[in-house]
Amino acid sequence: MKFTFIFPEQSYIKGRFWLKSLFTVEPPVIAKLKSLVPENVECEFFDERIENIKFKTKTDLVFITINTFTAYRGYQIAEKFRKLGKTVIIGGLHATLCPEEASKYADCVITGEAELTFPQMLQDFYDEKLQKFYHAEKKCNLANVQLDRSIFKGKRYIPYRHVEVSRGCRYNCNFCTIAKVYEQNVSLRPVDEIIEDIKNIGVKYIGLIDENACTNIEYRKELYRHMIPLKKKWFAQITLKALLEEEFVELMAKSGCFNVFIGMESISEDVLKNMNKRHNIIEEYEKAFDNCVKYNISVSIGTILGYEGDTLENAKLTFEYLNNKQLFMSIFTTFFPIPNTPSYNQLKTQNKLVKNDWWISDEIFFSMRLIKYDVKNEFTGVAQRYFVEYLALKNIFKRFIKSKYRIGMRFFILWFNLFMKYNINAFG
Secondary structure (H helix, E strand, O other): OEEEEEEOOOHHHOOOHHHHOOOOOOOHHHHHHHHOOOOOOEEEEEEOOOOOOOOOOOOOEEEEEOOOOOHHHHHHHHHHHHHOOOEEEEEOHHHHHOHHHHHOOOOEEEEOOHHHOHHHHHHHHHOOOOOOEEEOOOOOOOOOOOOOHHHHOOOOOOOEEEEEOEEOOOOOOOOOHHHHHHOOOOEEOOHHHHHHHHHOOOOOEEEEEOOOOOOOHHHHHHHHHHHHHHOOEEEEEOOHHHHHOHHHHHHHHHOOEEEEEEEEEOOOHHHHHHOOOOOOOHHHHHHHHHHHHHOOOEEEEEEEEOOOOOOHHHHHHHHHHHHOOOOOEEEEEEOOOOOOOHHHHHHHHOOOEOOOOOOOOOOOHHHOOOEOOOHHHOOOOHHHHHHHHHOOHHHHHHHHHHOOOOHHHHHHHHHHHHHHHHHHHHHO
16 A cells, blocks of 8 residues: 655746755645554655656555645646546645535545544545545644654755644634634643654754744743753744743743744734734834844744735835834735635625635736725735835845844844845746
8 A cells, every 4th residue: 555645836836946946844744644644554755846746656545735825736736646547635724725626626635633534534545435525523632743754754855844832823813724724722732742852853943833822821931941951943933922021032032942923914003903913013013023132033024915904005114114124034925815714705705806716826826916906005016016125135235234133143134135035036
């Protein structure tokens, strides 16, 4: 018996092999699935971001995991394998959000957390009783969760690994897939298991898989205290609130935190209200940034331009605000309505989507017109323009000169900004 796992690339990158292999990280979902397969089953894995898929491989079962941005390419891959007579399973966040759509391209669709469905699917496959859908009706207990990273042996990944800490987020932002899938439930992995995982991981730099690294602060403090002697460097997503407590930020730094990502989205209170992201208080950002600079933790910011209630003037103010901050990176993106989230459903009901299934496309998503904006506030292409301007040499060096970070961090930020400038240019 042999299983094949597939991690697709975004469809519009297809053929640009020289570019797609840069800074590729091991996908932990594949290691999780591998750990659920019996030891007597041979497994192979094709990560299309760094290698070509061998469609003529001799295999019994093909499993493809997709998100919204890789869904179309995943469906193309599924159709090719099915034409070759292979049984195809599709799972992942997008399959969970759009199971009926995914079922058009697969023999079976898995939704929800794989630990709760994958073993039964395998047993049914062995018994030749494979069902069309497998859905996890409850949330997974993260105790004893395993990752079998042997599936990545011989692949060209950077020396950086992900370690799972939690699943879910207690906030309920209208545009967020995590809020939709986990329904504000948060599962925490036992601290001792996380520490053991980190000890065995074999690299210095790690990313903590944590949709919101300020849920249950006392739990985080316990984890970070145990991480101090491990001397790792780590990154995580976090909400602003946690960074307002200087003592907590200091503990993060002592435990090895070198970068945090914050979804700031906008500096417009009206936009944040429409997003149901009231926990972002613009006036609190300065203190959070200052705390991070004091302890040499770089900050990455994500923005969403063109959400309900946004204006071109708001977008300009958001850009100007971030362009004057020495942060690790500010990422400007046009609003992508992810299917079956509240924001998507509202736009669909109002007939404001240019195409309901916009992700079924070979086009570059970042330049597509997805929403029917009014004439005064047409956001198509605005985020790309601001991102290019943010990475203009004069702005990169202006922020470098104004920086209050320590010299090593300043040059690291400078290097990464220059790298991103090249990368953005390469994508056109």
